[in-house]
Amino acid sequence: MAIKALAWMVRIFEGPVYCYHEIVHNRLVVEEFTRQGVxxxxxxDEVPPGAPLMLSAHGSAPxxxxxxxxxxxxxxxxxxxxxxKVHHELKVRANKGYTVIYxxxxxxxxxxxxxxxxxxxxRLVESEEEVDALEDQxxxxxxxxQTTLPHDEWSGIAARAKERFPDLWMPGRSDLCYATTxxxxxxxxxxxxxxxxxxxxxxxxxxxxxxxHVASSVGCPRVLRVNSAGELPDDLSGxxxxxxxxxxxxxxxxxxxDALHPANGIESVQAIEEDExxxxxxxxxDLLKTVWSAASLSLATVPSGLPPANEDRxxxxxxxxxxxx
Numbered sequence: 001m002a003i004k005a006l007a008w009m010v011r012i013f014e015g016p017v018y019c020y021h022e023i024v025h026n027r028l029v030v031e032e033f034t035r036q037g038v039x040x041x042x043x044x045d046e047v048p049p050g051a052p053l054m055l056s057a058h059g060s061a062p063x064x065x066x067x068x069x070x071x072x073x074x075x076x077x078x079x080x081x082x083x084x085k086v087h088h089e090l091k092v093r094a095n096k097g098y099t100v101i102y103x104x105x106x107x108x109x110x111x112x113x114x115x116x117x118x119x120x121x122x123r124l125v126e127s128e129e130e131v132d133a134l135e136d137q138x139x140x141x142x143x144x145x146q147t148t149l150p151h152d153e154w155s156g157i158a159a160r161a162k163e164r165f166p167d168l169w170m171p172g173r174s175d176l177c178y179a180t181t182x183x184x185x186x187x188x189x190x191x192x193x194x195x196x197x198x199x200x201x202x203x204x205x206x207x208x209x210x211x212x213h214v215a216s217s218v219g220c221p222r223v224l225r226v227n228s229a230g231e232l233p234d235d236l237s238g239x240x241x242x243x244x245x246x247x248x249x250x251x252x253x254x255x256x257x258d259a260l261h262p263a264n265g266i267e268s269v270q271a272i273e274e275d276e277x278x279x280x281x282x283x284x285x286d287l288l289k290t291v292w293s294a295a296s297l298s299l300a301t302v303p304s305g306l307p308p309a310n311e312d313r314x315x316x317x318x319x320x321x322x323x324x325x
Contacts, residue, residue: 001278002057002078003029003247003317008284009076010036013052020044020068021056021109023078024247025205027227032321044068052076057247058109059083061116076283082147083110086175087117093142094118098169101125101134103157104146108206111146128160142169147177148206148246150213151184178276179246180207184214186271187243191215195238196222198260200252201245208245215241228252229259236260249318277313 002023009017015037022030022040030040044064047053049071055064059079068075093100100122104111115122125131143161145154154176162168174181191197197215201208208225215223220241226232229252240260244253257266279285 001280001317002080003249004312004315004320005076005078005280005284006033006038006054007317007320008280008288009052009054010038012287013074017052017054018047019054019056020047020060020064021058022204023054023056025058025202025208026245026247026249027202028252029247029249029321047073049073054078056109057083059087059113061113063116064113074283074287076281076287078281080147080177081278082175082177083114085171086114086144086147089142089144089171089175090114090117090122093144093169094121096140098140098142099123099137100142100144101131101161102144102146103149103154105149105206108146110148110206114144114146125157128157131157131160131164134164136165140167140169141165144171145175146206147175148180148210149176150210151176151181152214152217153210177207177246178274180210182272182274183207183211183243183246186269187211187214187241188218189271190241190269191218191220193239194220194241196220196224196236197241197243198232198236198256199223199225199243199245200227200248200256201225202227205245205247208248211243211245215243226256229255232256232259249321250316251318251322280312 006019006023016039017037018039018041020041023033034040041047044067050073052074053068055068055075055077057078057080065077090100098121100118102111102115102122102124104114104124105126106124111124115124123134125134143158191214197220199208199211199215203225212223212225224233242253242256
């Protein structure tokens with residue numbers, strides 16, 4: 001959703017388009033958007049008044065969202081709906097007087113944005129030992145999570161938190177991203193019989209790094225993370241497993257598999273059929289309606305190579321990114 005949304009922004013607006021933080025944590029995706037004129041910034045102060053601005057998929061602090069809306073900017077918030085869910089849960093629990101234990105990685109953009117929703121009540125933990133070290137405030141306690149955590153990491157900390165706080169509140173539906181957990185499940189199904197596993201994705205991608213940990217924990221003797229096929233070593237042999245982080249485009253996977261050139265063919269393993277769909281952010285849908293209405297009235301040409309918004313479900317993010325170029 002986020003990649004497609006930024007692809008639309010590049011087509012709709014006269015450049016440059018600005019993006020607060022990397023749109024997704026994938027180096028090649030960010031480099032491609034940079035080539036197309038997108039400017040990635042780490043502060044809203046770097047964005048000129050009136051310039052089109054997108055907020056990244058990882059979620060932003062409330063004060064960042066407010067600053068983005070100032071000075072007449074056209075702002076599209078591409079935050080993942082699963083992250084929005086966690087923000088909402090944190091706000092509700094904070095308003096009800098809870099201390100909130102947040103399981104996440106210090107310094108990660110998603111964790112920073114989430115904790116900023118209610119900084120006075122949230123406590124960040126990264127291990128079971130840190131749960132043990134928490135001070136008991138005597139009131140109700142809730143447990144939330146960064147969406148890209150490995151399931152094993154989350155489950156161990158959650159179990160310890162339940163032991164420590166027997167009346168612990170947890171959301172009815174897991175905070176963990178389905179795209180993350182599905183990839184981990186598929187990798188667990190193959191890693192034990194692989195001589196090596198190649199994980200495609202960037203070093204700053206939490207869910208990509210989690211995949212490398214999963215492969216190692218299952219017992220695969222050799223686990224490699226690469227950004228692209230050009231980083232593959234030339235000494236891989238035997239059975240090689242290939243997986244990718246959630247924001248890695250499909251063409252990267254195809255290139256890696258082609259470069260490996262398996263002599264005995266390819267076996268595809270799928271843990272679950274994914275049918276989740278996130279429509280474009282509502283701010284972008286409003287912009288697209290305006291563009292198409294204006295084009296219809298003036299008989300002008302609508303942005304080429306990209307479908308109307310109501311056909312967005314059927315178009316892959318990699319296709320949108322390629323057509324934007």
